[in-house]
Amino acid sequence: MFYKQILFNSFLQSTYSPKDRAAQAWIVIVGFILLTVTCYFGGGASLLRLIFPATSLLVGVFLYLRHPILYIGFTWWIWFLTPLLARLVDYRIGWDPTRQILLAPYLVVFITIASFMKHLPSAVNKGGLPFVLAAIGVVYGCFVGLIFNQPIPVIRGFLDWMSPIIFAFHLFMNWRDYPSYRQHFQRVFIWSVLILGAYGICQFVIAPEWDKYWLIESKMFTSAGDPVPFGIRVWSTLHSPGPFGTVMQTGLLLLFSSSGPLIFPASAVGYLSFLLSQVRTSWGGWLLGIILILTSVKAQIQMRLIMIILVMTMCVIPLTTIEPISEVVTTRLESFSNLEEDGSFKDRSKTYNRNLNLALSTGLGNGLGNIWKVNEETGQIEVVVIDSGILDIFFTLGWFGAIPYVGGLILMLISVSSYTEGKFDSFVSAARAIGISSCAQLIIYSGMLSVSGMIMWGFLAMAMAAHKYYRHQGMRM
Secondary structure (H helix, E strand, C coil): CCCCCCEEECCCCEEECHHHHHHHHHHHHHHHHHHHHHHHHCCCHHHHHHHHHHHHHHHHHHHHHHCHHHHHHHHHHHHHHHHHHHHHHHHHHCCCCCCHHHHHHHHHHHHHHHHHHHHHHHCCCCCCHHHHHHHHHHHHHHHHHHHHCCHHHHHHHHHHHHHHHHHHHHHHHCHHHHHHHHHHHHHHHHHHHHHHHHHHHHHHHHCCHHHHHHHHHHCCHHHHECCCCCCECCCCCCCCHHHHHHHHHHHHHHHHHCCCCCHHHHHHHHHHHHHHCCCHHHHHHHHHHHHHHHCCCCHHHHHHHHHHHHHHHHHHHHHHCCCCHHHHHHHHHHHHHHHHHCHHHHHHHHHHHHHHHHHHCCCCCCCCCCCEEECCCCCCEEECCCCCHHHHHHHHHHHHHHHHHHHHHHHHHHHHHCCCHHHCCHHHHHHHHHHHHHHHHHHCCCCCCHHHHHHHHHHHHHHHHHHHHHHHHHHHC
């Protein structure tokens, strides 16, 4: 007997059939892609800096209302690919210091503010207290930022901080369709590991001209390598190695809960590019994620995961013995044994020693838009970027904003750590591991912002949605 899948649109409070609406949704998506390609190759590349964000928003609104499942996938791909498009446009028509085109992912995500506002009155009763607390902290930081800082940086900061929260809340409120969302997450991240990993290897070997141009103009030599073949720290289609490492860490952990013919080719290119990114924070996050997954599933699933790890290891290790890949990876791995002499480790230690007390003594916070420190020689307050999530939270939000924000995160972590669904649903175990390992990285990386924040908040929300779904199913049985 033919079965038609019926899902629920939490914003419109109505049901829909993904199959019936798939054709029109893909027509819109393909039309969007063709418009972008036509503008780029048809002499309208400069227009893409405005057209791409605007059309991304329009497509996002259409999918959000008509096909919420594809909206989720569209959102992830906009995050993954927009930085590459920005580099291609810059290479073609010249450097744009305003980075207008990078507004597209934020516009697409901020569509979910409709879900947040609609369900806000009943959010606490429905289990959404962590999201509400975090949003209160960010809104507080926004108000303080408008008092002390310029409006444009404040708006940009608000997008960075709030986007992951409202997107995660949207995922949580669609808990009724958790199985479909789970399947879509797995499909998106399998393909992302394959595509981003393959491009990352090409980036390392070939060093495309648009990537070299971006590296030169952005002056990120210290963190992203040299603009020559075999000299780049891989960042693939993202905008720097850090976010790329976070995305690949997530995708590679999620592969353990997936199946299909793409798993092993995706793993081969994924792990190799992951190593070439040289992001030790993400390497550690991946290892922590593996430990969390293996300790939260049944023995039968543990054996299957161990076999997968062994097979993946046999596929990847031969590739890492090829020069100059071997030299790059070995040198970075050896740095773990001598962190005291590592320049990056020294810089982070100095940052903590210099700014920790100042951050914890900031009651009101400096608000969104800028991070501040006191120059020890002049005594003057200066603007500085803090590469630490913990310091960033307290510098920006102060104690008044940090308490609800961190409180929301802690509530989520306590909740997902107590779930038992991971014993029979490996995706729940993987999502929880991804969320917890991302939170652990806040010590040395501002992983609550941008695409990294989308991953941290989003996967914790998926674990919460799974728990609510299974609990509801149990109540019905």
